Amino acid sequence: MMMMKKVLVGLVLLLALAFGGYQLVAVLSYGGTTYYTKVTTGGERISPQDDKGRHYTDYRYHLTGYDEKGHSRMLDFNANKARPLKQGAYLKLVYNTKKGVTRWEAVDSVDVPQRALSRIN
Numbered sequence: 001m002m003m004m005k006k007v008l009v010g011l012v013l014l015l016a017l018a019f020g021g022y023q024l025v026a027v028l029s030y031g032g033t034t035y036y037t038k039v040t041t042g043g044e045r046i047s048p049q050d051d052k053g054r055h056y057t058d059y060r061y062h063l064t065g066y067d068e069k070g071h072s073r074m075l076d077f078n079a080n081k082a083r084p085l086k087q088g089a090y091l092k093l094v095y096n097t098k099k100g101v102t103r104w105e106a107v108d109s110v111d112v113p114q115r116a117l118s119r120i121n
Helices: 002-029 114-120
Strands: 033-038 044-046 058-066 072-078 090-096 100-107
Touching: 033 072, 033 114, 058 090, 058 114, 072 090, 072 100
Parallel strands: none
Antiparallel strands: 033 058, 033 090, 044 058, 058 072, 090 100
């Protein structure tokens, strides 16, 4: 009985490590440079289809982002929301050279590095 418990615990640990390793590879492969921007437009309303052919509303943005050193890059991304982003909101985006913008989040202006903030405003 004790041997069976050890085998079961070992199997669970092995699966957890395998899954965790897969997640780590995914995170590392989609990493990138962090940019900051401010929402200055209402975005372009688009109506893409899901896998089942149903249409949904989304908004596409084309904004200039700045890294912590103040270097700029044009960033294209979809908000993945049924309504436009709030104008004047600050965003932190991760840009990957192969995948484009892989994620974004709203942040407070105090969280934006000074060099990027001075270029945004």
